[in-house]
Amino acid sequence: MSVIFQPEYETMPQxxxxxxxxxxxxxxxxxxxxxxxxxxxxxxNAGITPDDVQSLDDLTKLPFTTKQDLRDAYPFKMFAVPQDxxxxxxxxxxxxxxxxxxxxxxxxxxxxxxxxGRFITSADCGKGDIIQIAYGYGLFTGxxxxxxxxTSVGAICLPMSSGNTKRQVQLMKDFGVSVLACTPSYALxxxxxxxxxxxxxxxxxxxKAGILGAxxxxxxxxxxxxxxxxxxxxxxxxxxxxxxxGVACECECQNGLHVCEDHFIAEIVDPDTFEPVPDGEWGxxxxxxxxxxxxxxxxxxxxxxxxxxTGECECGRTFRxxxxxxxxxxxxxxxxxxxxxxxQIEEVMMSFPEIAAQYQLILTRKGPLDYVELQVETxxxxxxxxxxxxxxxxxxLGDALKSNxxxxxxxxxxxxxxxxxxxxxxxxxxxxxxxxx
Amino acid sequence: MISQLTIFxxxxxxxxxxxxxxxxxxxxxxxxxxxxxxxxxxxxxIICDTPKKACDTLTEAGFRASLVPVVAxxxxxxxxxxxxxxxxxxxKGMNVEYGYCFSSDGECAIDVLKISDEAVEVVLKExxxxxxxxxxxxxxx
Numbered sequence: 373m374s375v376i377f378q379p380e381y382e383t384m385p386q387x388x389x390x391x392x393x394x395x396x397x398x399x400x401x402x403x404x405x406x407x408x409x410x411x412x413x414x415x416x417n418a419g420i421t422p423d424d425v426q427s428l429d430d431l432t433k434l435p436f437t438t439k440q441d442l443r444d445a446y447p448f449k450m451f452a453v454p455q456d457x458x459x460x461x462x463x464x465x466x467x468x469x470x471x472x473x474x475x476x477x478x479x480x481x482x483x484x485x486x487x488x489g490r491f492i493t494s495a496d497c498g499k500g501d502i503i504q505i506a507y508g509y510g511l512f513t514g515x516x517x518x519x520x521x522x523t524s525v526g527a528i529c530l531p532m533s534s535g536n537t538k539r540q541v542q543l544m545k546d547f548g549v550s551v552l553a554c555t556p557s558y559a560l561x562x563x564x565x566x567x568x569x570x571x572x573x574x575x576x577x578x579x580k581a582g583i584l585g586a587x588x589x590x591x592x593x594x595x596x597x598x599x600x601x602x603x604x605x606x607x608x609x610x611x612x613x614x615x616x617x618g619v620a621c622e623c624e625c626q627n628g629l630h631v632c633e634d635h636f637i638a639e640i641v642d643p644d645t646f647e648p649v650p651d652g653e654w655g656x657x658x659x660x661x662x663x664x665x666x667x668x669x670x671x672x673x674x675x676x677x678x679x680x681x682t683g684e685c686e687c688g689r690t691f692r693x694x695x696x697x698x699x700x701x702x703x704x705x706x707x708x709x710x711x712x713x714x715x716q717i718e719e720v721m722m723s724f725p726e727i728a729a730q731y732q733l734i735l736t737r738k739g740p741l742d743y744v745e746l747q748v749e750t751x752x753x754x755x756x757x758x759x760x761x762x763x764x765x766x767x768x769l770g771d772a773l774k775s776n777x778x779x780x781x782x783x784x785x786x787x788x789x790x791x792x793x794x795x796x797x798x799x800x801x802x803x804x805x806x807x808x809x
Numbered sequence: 810m811i812s813q814l815t816i817f818x819x820x821x822x823x824x825x826x827x828x829x830x831x832x833x834x835x836x837x838x839x840x841x842x843x844x845x846x847x848x849x850x851x852x853x854x855i856i857c858d859t860p861k862k863a864c865d866t867l868t869e870a871g872f873r874a875s876l877v878p879v880v881a882x883x884x885x886x887x888x889x890x891x892x893x894x895x896x897x898x899x900x901k902g903m904n905v906e907y908g909y910c911f912s913s914d915g916e917c918a919i920d921v922l923k924i925s926d927e928a929v930e931v932v933l934k935e936x937x938x939x940x941x942x943x944x945x946x947x948x949x950x
Contacts, residue, residue, distance in 0.1 A: 750817075750873075755877075756815065756817045756852065756873060756875070757815040757854070757875065757877040757923070758906060758907075759845050759852055759907075760906075762847075762850070762852075763847065784849050784850075785817075785849070785850055786819050787817060787818070787819050787824075787872065787873055788871060788872075789871050790819065
């Protein structure tokens with residue numbers, strides 16, 4: 373059993389934890405009501421006063437906050453502190469609209485570091501161990517969030533940022549890196565690059581863990597990374613609107629992601645009715661921040677689909693766990709009227725060892741019908757000389773997709789490297805259905 | 810067994826040209842080329858003078874290429890000679906995956922066959938066929 377970074381919180385008895393959350397929530401509602409005009413208006417419109425919140429159950433009386441609310445507050449309207457208390461700003465890329473801006477006070481940064489640090493510790497990394505941070509540094513929260521975590525636990529920080537993959541491999545080997553922090557697709561690219569360079573990182577490199585997040589990772593892809601690098605992968609969760617990575621993460625038991633419940637309240641709601649669902653049922657994750665000073669949020673709708681993992685974790689942490697993110701309410705695709713998440717396609721693909729992990733899904737429309745094409749590559753040692761084998765692979769994969777997703781998917785085997793490798797978040801879905809011909 | 814160069818090609822304009830250009834520039838000379846194609850991809854099978862060099866060059870250039878062991882038989886260039894060969898293999902229970910012929914001069918033809926059974930060379934030799942060795946066709950690099 374590994375060391376626990378902040379046992380006074382991480383292993384706090386459930387009852388104490390709930391009363392800590394209640395106290396913090398009661399303070400929070402006053403705090404946002406007094407400091408952020410958006411919340412005063414939202415509470416007033418809902419006919420709620422901060423004094424109406426006396427227990428955790430009262431949370432459901434409060435209005436939700438959405439990404440659009442944050443966009444409307446651009447740039448600093450949601451900040452709850454005067455500007456001289458702000459120490460850093462991160463924001464989303466804004467590729468799908470106005471950027472969402474989040475500020476951090478000195479204490480916010482410390483809390484962030486502590487949250488991320490808990491999971492660096494659970495990956496058995498501490499003083500004297502090197503953590504290679506290959507998340508992008510900059511406005512994106514991945515790089516600097518992991519950096520705060522490394523600083524918090526006193527590990528040796530290797531601030532690589534993303535890119536320059538051969539150098540990532542070289543330093544990983546030469547420096548004897550313990551832990552890699554980046555997106556899962558980039559971890560896979562690093563692993564494949566190491567293998568292409570003639571190494572067997574599982575044997576040759578001392579690296580033992582990966583803290584991977586910022587994009588969904590199927591169980592199959594996780595096992596692929598674990599096998600190639602010889603590591604244990606901890607799935608980490610966070611989103612820039614809330615804080616960045618570190619809101620929740622898997623411990624060494626890899627059975628759900630512990631939510632840092634001293635700082636956040638996680639609820640699961642039905643994505644259509646917004647009513648809370650019972651523990652264990654899938655729904656949209658909604659998060660309330662309990663201790664953020666600059667950019668606190670009440671019931672923020674993450675659009676991520678997960679569920680509460682019930683029961684106690686063997687690691688000894690009492691924080692409740694959420695399951696690995698199944699998809700996003702907004703990247704749920706509706707294909708021929710069927711709801712499909714990219715993660716479902718990945719699960720099917722990963723059951724075919726002949727298929728490489730990279731893929732791209734091209735959606736077009738043929739007449740009134742959606743046409744779905746899945747582009748995949750074979751692994752290098754696949755015997756492609758025999759067309760029969762290629763055709764059989766195509767058919768078997770197509771049949772498996774059909775029986776799992778209930779829709780017809782046209783499988784196309786493409787040449788190696790035609791599917792773009794990614795250094796950040798992978799572009800897996802190309803939706804051309806609404807393009808004019 | 811001899812080494813045949815196999816290249817996986819997407820059905821996309823210019824891919825075959827690009828593959829040929831890549832090995833052409835590397836100074837590889839082809840003895841034969843045949844293509845099996847399907848709706849969205851094709852497989853080019855090539856006998857050339859330096860198969861290993863060709864395969865390495867293509868792989869480095871990002872193609873999916875590999876060397877595949879096939880059997881090459883020299884036959885008299887006359888009607889019925891291939892039929893007799895195939896009938897013999899059929900009798901011996903040897904399953905032919907694919908095959909093609911090229912003729913080296915006016916008098917004889919070379920038949921290339923993909924047969925998974927490793928005993929095929931022995932069977933052919935015992936039946937009196939002239940089975941070609943790598944050195945008969947290309948440089949073993």
